[in-house]
Amino acid sequence: MARKAASLELAVLGLLHESPLHGYELRKRLNLLLGWGRLLSYGSLYPALKRLLRAGWITEVTATSPGVSRRQRIVYQITPAGRQHFGEQITDTGPSAWEDDSFNTRFAFFSRTDADVRLRILEGRLSRLQERLDRAQHSGRGGSGDDRYLSELRRHSIESVEREVKWLTDLINAERSSDRSAEQTPAATRPDQDQSDTTISAAPPADATTGNTR
Amino acid sequence: MARKAASLELAVLGLLHESPLHGYELRKRLNLLLGWGRLLSYGSLYPALKRLLRAGWITEVTATSPGVSRRQRIVYQITPAGRQHFGEQITDTGPSAWEDDSFNTRFAFFSRTDADVRLRILEGRLSRLQERLDRAQHSGRGGSGDDRYLSELRRHSIESVEREVKWLTDLINAERSSDRSAEQTPAATRPDQDQSDTTISAAPPADATTGNTR
DNA sequence: CCGTGATATATCGTGCTGATACGTTGAGTC
DNA sequence: GACTCAACGTATCAGCACGATATATCACGG
Numbered sequence: 001m002a003r004k005a006a007s008l009e010l011a012v013l014g015l016l017h018e019s020p021l022h023g024y025e026l027r028k029r030l031n032l033l034l035g036w037g038r039l040l041s042y043g044s045l046y047p048a049l050k051r052l053l054r055a056g057w058i059t060e061v062t063a064t065s066p067g068v069s070r071r072q073r074i075v076y077q078i079t080p081a082g083r084q085h086f087g088e089q090i091t092d093t094g095p096s097a098w099e100d101d102s103f104n105t106r107f108a109f110f111s112r113t114d115a116d117v118r119l120r121i122l123e124g125r126l127s128r129l130q131e132r133l134d135r136a137q138h139s140g141r142g143g144s145g146d147d148r149y150l151s152e153l154r155r156h157s158i159e160s161v162e163r164e165v166k167w168l169t170d171l172i173n174a175e176r177s178s179d180r181s182a183e184q185t186p187a188a189t190r191p192d193q194d195q196s197d198t199t200i201s202a203a204p205p206a207d208a209t210t211g212n213t214r
Numbered sequence: 215m216a217r218k219a220a221s222l223e224l225a226v227l228g229l230l231h232e233s234p235l236h237g238y239e240l241r242k243r244l245n246l247l248l249g250w251g252r253l254l255s256y257g258s259l260y261p262a263l264k265r266l267l268r269a270g271w272i273t274e275v276t277a278t279s280p281g282v283s284r285r286q287r288i289v290y291q292i293t294p295a296g297r298q299h300f301g302e303q304i305t306d307t308g309p310s311a312w313e314d315d316s317f318n319t320r321f322a323f324f325s326r327t328d329a330d331v332r333l334r335i336l337e338g339r340l341s342r343l344q345e346r347l348d349r350a351q352h353s354g355r356g357g358s359g360d361d362r363y364l365s366e367l368r369r370h371s372i373e374s375v376e377r378e379v380k381w382l383t384d385l386i387n388a389e390r391s392s393d394r395s396a397e398q399t400p401a402a403t404r405p406d407q408d409q410s411d412t413t414i415s416a417a418p419p420a421d422a423t424t425g426n427t428r
Numbered sequence: 429c430c431g432t433g434a435t436a437t438a439t440c441g442t443g444c445t446g447a448t449a450c451g452t453t454g455a456g457t458c
Numbered sequence: 459g460a461c462t463c464a465a466c467g468t469a470t471c472a473g474c475a476c477g478a479t480a481t482a483t484c485a486c487g488g
Contacts, residue, residue: 003476004444005442022467023467023468024466025467033364036346038446040444041445041446042467042469043443043444043469044443047444048443071466073466073467073468107367108363132250136250150247150322153322156381161250163377217445217446219475238436238437239435252476254475255475257439257476257477258475258476260439285483285484286437286483287435288437
């Protein structure tokens with residue numbers, strides 16, 4: 001249960017891993033890190049922080065002003081147990097590491113992840129997207145035959161997923177190269193100035209899509 | 215309240231507008247129509263149907279077998295009041311018609327929508343996406359400075375939104391053309407065989423994305 | 429006939445989302 | 459110095475989505 005909850009908690013631990021933060025700042029960073037669309041609400045953040053407190057992964061400290069302001073703020077810190085938990089979770093390639101939220105969170109902390117784990121996660125994500133693509137293409141026209149707008153919507157959705165697939169494929173190739181040749185460029189290494197690539201393009205979480213979701 | 219709920223109800227009314235359906239079939243079609251990612255669960259569908267029943271927009275009929283099977287099925291039909299409500303909602307360019315779910319639902323029923331309303335919806339959606347783009351580009355590097363993976367994630371997210379923007383722009387131009395020249399090709403009219411277009415590309419709901427969302 | 433898988437209806441717990449409330453701090457401005 | 463206003467900051471609530479699960483019927487093959 002709580003797939004999304006788990007990835008939110010993981011993201012919080014990841015941010016606190018670097019430095020202690022208070023709620024407001026935490027929300028801003030989370031919104032930058034994940035979620036370019038709808039923003040994370042306090043109604044999700046605070047309950048998540050409480051769960052983390054209960055589990056002993058973080059502690060809270062009431063701090064009084066950093067320099068000028070004497071405004072009270074509640075600062076959250078990660079505990080050693082929390083660091084350990086974060087390490088286990090980020091490494092865990094268990095079921096569900098390829099879902100939208102979970103994948104994004106893990107990807108955001110890739111620089112703290114081992115190369116082999118990175119590869120496993122990228123490949124898992126890739127196969128998950130390919131499944132979506134198959135389902136979408138297989139369904140063909142869905143019920144309503146020849147509606148122009150509907151088929152345009154579908155075309156665009158499929159193209160989006162294809163773009164996403166291409167992105168992952170490039171990342172995987174980059175990982176493999178840097179894996180073989182010592183430990184060089186870890187990231188994307190976009191082929192060239194790109195533009196006018198003959199291959200297909202794919203895109204984001206099918207859900208959202210111009211497509212999507214919802 | 216209930217942005218998502220409202221768009222789900224609208225989608226159900228839109229499907230029932232064509233023909234009566236039972237729950238199982240309704241779910242399948244909704245999953246084709248919207249949501250290429252996570253599928254709609256009965257835990258959302260049945261409560262939505264109950265809300266629609268309570269409001270008097272649909273009625274349920276227990277049907278016994280279409281041909282061979284004498285299995286009981288509960289078939290839902292739209293009422294005249296439901297048709298009217300659907301017409302009002304689909305035309306309503308009120309606040310919130312540009313959100314991910316809401317926009318997708320409305321777009322899916324574009325062929326039953328007047329040309330001027332289509333344009334208003336597309337333009338509203340466009341400006342909403344442009345806002346996202348501005349926010350994302352403005353934020354620049356968000357806190358963590360130079361993380362290779364993080365910046366790659368951001369780059370891809372932004373590209374996705376740009377692709378989405380381009381899609382909408384093309385659609386709007388197509389609408390304007392067909393608007394001026396009588397009432398011809400309503401849909402996309404992709405420029406040519408496409409591929410290797412020199413312009414930038416944009417994409418789906420920032421949320422999902424490789425970026426993403428949600 | 430018995431198992432398997434698609435069809436079909438329904439509910440429950442967990443917790444996300446958007447709205448809202450309330451209070452503080454700092455900067456501008458007249 | 460008093461006023462306004464936006465950003466900061468913590469917190470809660472109603473409504474509802476989601477995933478899991480329970481139950482049952484039907485078609486088909488072995």
